[in-house]
Amino acid sequence: xxxxxxxxxxxxxxxxxxxxxxxxxxxxxxxxxxxxxxxxxxxxxxxxxxxxxxxxxxxxxxxxxxxxxxxxxxxxxxxxxxxxxxxxxxxxxxxxxxxxxxxxxxxxxxxxxxxxxxxxxxxxxxxxxxxxxxxxxxxxxxxxxxxxxxxxxxxxxxxxxxxxxxxxxxxxxxxxxxxxxxxxxxxxxxxxxxxxxxxxxxxxxxxxxxxxxxxxxxxxxxxxxxxxxxxxxxxxxxxxxxxxxxxxxxx
Numbered sequence: 153x154x155x156x157x158x159x160x161x162x163x164x165x166x167x168x169x170x171x172x173x174x175x176x177x178x179x180x181x182x183x184x185x186x187x188x189x190x191x192x193x194x195x196x197x198x199x200x201x202x203x204x205x206x207x208x209x210x211x212x213x214x215x216x217x218x219x220x221x222x223x224x225x226x227x228x229x230x231x232x233x234x235x236x237x238x239x240x241x242x243x244x245x246x247x248x249x250x251x252x253x254x255x256x257x258x259x260x261x262x263x264x265x266x267x268x269x270x271x272x273x274x275x276x277x278x279x280x281x282x283x284x285x286x287x288x289x290x291x292x293x294x295x296x297x298x299x300x301x302x303x304x305x306x307x308x309x310x311x312x313x314x315x316x317x318x319x320x321x322x323x324x325x326x327x328x329x330x331x332x333x334x335x336x337x338x339x340x341x342x343x344x345x346x347x348x349x350x351x352x353x354x355x356x357x358x359x360x361x362x363x364x365x366x367x368x369x370x371x372x373x374x375x376x377x378x379x380x381x382x383x384x385x386x387x388x389x390x391x392x393x394x395x396x397x398x399x400x401x402x403x
């Protein structure tokens with residue numbers, strides 16, 4: 153951030169991804185000869201590192217009000233904003249309205265091979281295009297990818313509920329296995345985080361064994377593992393995964 157954007161980040165430790173308005177106010181920096189004035193607040197919904205937990209709308213609304221009272225811009229990392237919308241049973245625009253700019257992925261839950269969209273005011277997007285050019289982010293002949301993005305937005309959003317139901321079934325199944333820990337409170341979208349420390353192995357060792365069952369997941373070192381449900385995963389795959397982890401735990 154500092155090298156490329158010339159900004160000084162100021163991180164806040166939230167409660168499972170949720171930052172309170174009070175924490176925001178306490179972290180704001182005003183005019184000071186020693187510090188840069190706070191000009192941007194970045195939020196993420198749903199919150200990846202907190203297990204895919206969805207940030208409540210009321211929380212985002214209150215932070216948005218604080219930001220505009222201090223003339224501060226809000227950017228939303230909405231990589232999986234449509235998953236959050238399904239969990240909250242609202243349109244994605246209801247979440248996005250509490251920010252000045254939004255990024256969301258066409259890949260991940262929407263299933264496109266590659267791509268993301270940045271949304272904001274006309275002035276903001278014009279500036280973003282210049283910075284994209286400076287950083288070498290321009291793609292040529294990207295229409296084929298753009299077409300798949302349109303298809304995803306028109307046909308894939310409605311089926312995200314299936315992924316989230318599969319994630320919940322997976323989480324409950326894994327949580328019953330002795331030695332495997334799952335925080336069920338965080339399973340609100342299509343992510344399931346487990347902790348394998350009580351199996352006496354770390355995440356990398358666990359994933360090597362899991363691969364023998366032709367199942368892929370990602371490490372959150374040292375002992376956490378993240379599973380993702382998506383368009384390519386069906387109920388049979390969920391059952392297979394639970395049985396595989398049961399076998400690993402027994403050994």
